[in-house]
Amino acid sequence: MLVILSGVAGAGKDTIKKEIIKRMNNVESIPSITDRPIRPGDIPGETYIFVDNAKFKEMIENGELYEFDIHHNHYYGVPKKNLNDKIKEGKIVIKDVDVNGTENLVKILKGNMKVVTIFLRVPKEELRKRLEQRVDKPNEKEIELRLGRFDFEESKIENYDYVIDNVNQEETIKKVMEIIIENTEK
Numbered sequence: 001m002l003v004i005l006s007g008v009a010g011a012g013k014d015t016i017k018k019e020i021i022k023r024m025n026n027v028e029s030i031p032s033i034t035d036r037p038i039r040p041g042d043i044p045g046e047t048y049i050f051v052d053n054a055k056f057k058e059m060i061e062n063g064e065l066y067e068f069d070i071h072h073n074h075y076y077g078v079p080k081k082n083l084n085d086k087i088k089e090g091k092i093v094i095k096d097v098d099v100n101g102t103e104n105l106v107k108i109l110k111g112n113m114k115v116v117t118i119f120l121r122v123p124k125e126e127l128r129k130r131l132e133q134r135v136d137k138p139n140e141k142e143i144e145l146r147l148g149r150f151d152f153e154e155s156k157i158e159n160y161d162y163v164i165d166n167v168n169q170e171e172t173i174k175k176v177m178e179i180i181i182e183n184t185e186k
Contacts, residue, residue: 002083002113003027003094003180006102007120008153009072010127012166013096016120019173020094024180027092030082033059036074049079067104072145078105087113092180099156106159116183118176119160124150126167 005013021027033049035056044050051059056075059065068077078101086093097105102117109115127150157163162179166172 001092001180001183002087002105002109002115003092003176003183004102004105004115004117005094005096005120005176006099006117006153006156006160007122007166008127008150011120011122012169012172013120015169016166016172016176017094017096019169020176020180023173024092024177026090027094027180028086029094030079030086032076032095032097033065033079034074034076036072036076066108067101069098069100069104071098071100072142076101092184094180099153099159103156103159114183116162116179117160118162118164118179119157120164120166120172121154121157122166 005017007013017029021029031046031048033051033056035051035053036048038044038050042048042050053075056068056077059077059079060068064080065077066080066083068075070076076098078095078097083093083095106115106117162175164172164175
């Protein structure tokens with residue numbers, strides 16, 4: 001089963017994903033591939049698989065990605081091999097993916113594996129605070145770019161199986177765990 005967490009940048013996707021992995025057996029993640037620069041706190045091969053722009057384009061041409069998108073001026077994609085290997089091992093894969101990537105993955109994978117989509121919502125004012133307090137401290141231009149996508153990403157909510165207001169981290173973690181358990185038993 002693939003569990004997709006979406007939401008605007010700063011909605012808490014990565015934090016929730018890490019906590020779910022810590023607390024639930026058989027739940028793992030796979031890193032996306034990106035051509036963006038490594039930021040403080042990034043662990044190559046864990047947070048992302050970092051490649052240069054030419055290598056990313058080569059991977060697109062070779063059909064090595066389930067989907068890819070340009071987000072904040074950089075390519076991001078989901079590697080086929082990594083996802084397929086985890087699913088074959090019987091793992092539940094939890095992945096944070098933007099709204100465009102989610103739409104593409106659902107279209108591509110829905111008939112091949114169980115896909116559960118969860119959108120994490122955060123009020124816009126709270127989102128600005130979170131972005132300003134991030135370890136990788138985006139500059140004002142980056143913050144405005146991310147906030148500029150807020151309305152677009154929120155407009156995609158009806159495409160999700162579940163929507164959670166992520167105002168209390170512990171409550172959100174519990175809700176996501178319940179969703180995973182419920183969908184594993186189906």
